[in-house]
Amino acid sequence: QQAKLPNVTILATGGTIAGTGATSTTTVGYTAATVGVQALIQAVPEITRVANVSGEQVFQIASENMSNEHWLTLAKRINVLLGQANVDGIVITHGTDTLEETAYFLNLVVKSKKPVVLVGSMRPSTALSADGPINLYNAVQLAGSQEAVGRGVLVAMNDQINGARDVTKSNTTTTDTFKASELGMLGYIQGGKPYFYRTATRRHTVETEFDVMNLSVLPQVEVAYAHANVGPVAIDALVASGARGLVHAGVGNGSLPAKVRPALSAARKKGVIIVRSARVGQGIVARNGEANDDELDFVAGDNLSPQKARILLMLALTKTSSTKEIQRMFSTY
Numbered sequence: 001q002q003a004k005l006p007n008v009t010i011l012a013t014g015g016t017i018a019g020t021g022a023t024s025t026t027t028v029g030y031t032a033a034t035v036g037v038q039a040l041i042q043a044v045p046e047i048t049r050v051a052n053v054s055g056e057q058v059f060q061i062a063s064e065n066m067s068n069e070h071w072l073t074l075a076k077r078i079n080v081l082l083g084q085a086n087v088d089g090i091v092i093t094h095g096t097d098t099l100e101e102t103a104y105f106l107n108l109v110v111k112s113k114k115p116v117v118l119v120g121s122m123r124p125s126t127a128l129s130a131d132g133p134i135n136l137y138n139a140v141q142l143a144g145s146q147e148a149v150g151r152g153v154l155v156a157m158n159d160q161i162n163g164a165r166d167v168t169k170s171n172t173t174t175t176d177t178f179k180a181s182e183l184g185m186l187g188y189i190q191g192g193k194p195y196f197y198r199t200a201t202r203r204h205t206v207e208t209e210f211d212v213m214n215l216s217v218l219p220q221v222e223v224a225y226a227h228a229n230v231g232p233v234a235i236d237a238l239v240a241s242g243a244r245g246l247v248h249a250g251v252g253n254g255s256l257p258a259k260v261r262p263a264l265s266a267a268r269k270k271g272v273i274i275v276r277s278a279r280v281g282q283g284i285v286a287r288n289g290e291a292n293d294d295e296l297d298f299v300a301g302d303n304l305s306p307q308k309a310r311i312l313l314m315l316a317l318t319k320t321s322s323t324k325e326i327q328r329m330f331s332t333y
């Protein structure tokens with residue numbers, strides 16, 4: 001242990017960053033989540049010069065298999081670690097498919113100002129020009145930096161820093177996939193130093209009202225996707241399966257197709273909370289815009305993607321079932 005260096009814990013969860021392929025040119029069709037955390041650290045000995053690093057294997061999964069239960073386990077472990085004086089920051093290695101969702105969940109339930117940085121890779125560890133090692137090196141430096149304190153959960157990939165709320169995977173395979181849509185990234189990591197230009201304005205971490213430390217399950221919230229010719233089948237099935245909340249990934253500005261509106265309205269009358277969002281990927285779904293939310297007693301999803309609206313609605317339902325209160329939360333987080 002070097003006294004001057006920050007203490008960073010790496011929590012490994014799997015993903016392509018821990019993946020292996022048959023050959024150095026295998027960049028699709030590889031196996032995710034095979035390399036353990038100690039091997040990940042040993043592959044980048046440079047990080048031991050910038051931080052005192054320790055590793056824990058929390059799970060070993062491809063992130064398409066990430067579940068609410070995994071999130072609760074991860075959040076609880078992070079809160080315990082960050083409560084210790086000998087931990088300055090945390091890096092989570094993670095598959096990229098649901099990385100943005102884990103990041104937003106943690107952004108709402110981590111109770112510390114210390115840096116929490118998610119990192120993954122688009123190429124497996126065995127590939128030519130694998131992006132995992134440099135991403136991990138940058139993430140550790142960011143998690144150990146003073147600059148990252150109090151900024152909420154961050155994503156460090158491709159030399160760029162993004163905030164958990166706004167970042168999304170935007171390309172199926174390229175290494176520059178993580179973007180904050182039209183809102184832009186927060187900064188860069190260059191030469192081992194973070195450069196921040198912007199900061200997230202929505203409340204996060206220590207400023208939220210959510211606490212998962214005593215929870216073992218989250219309320220069931222599902223997403224129903226709209227498209228031309230859509231009918232009520234999926235919505236009715238999701239409600240019948242016991243959903244307490246439904247996020248409607250509407251077309252355009254969160255519009256409700258005529259065959260969908262009665263099914264959503266009936267679900268609301270049964271007590272299911274309905275959030276109107278959009279499948280478009282950019283822009284705001286505002287209250288009483290393309291639908292009369294006051295009359296339907298629905299919640300407008302602001303600019304959250306459907307998958308992130310699901311997370312906020314789950315956490316909201318741990319506190320309240322009032323649409324007014326939930327609408328306030330969607331304007332706050």
Ligand SMILES: NC(=O)C[C@H](N)C(=O)O
Nearest residue numbers: 015016062063095096097
């Ligand atoms: N690039 C990746 O990490 C993709 C992988 N399917 C995962 O999310 O685990």
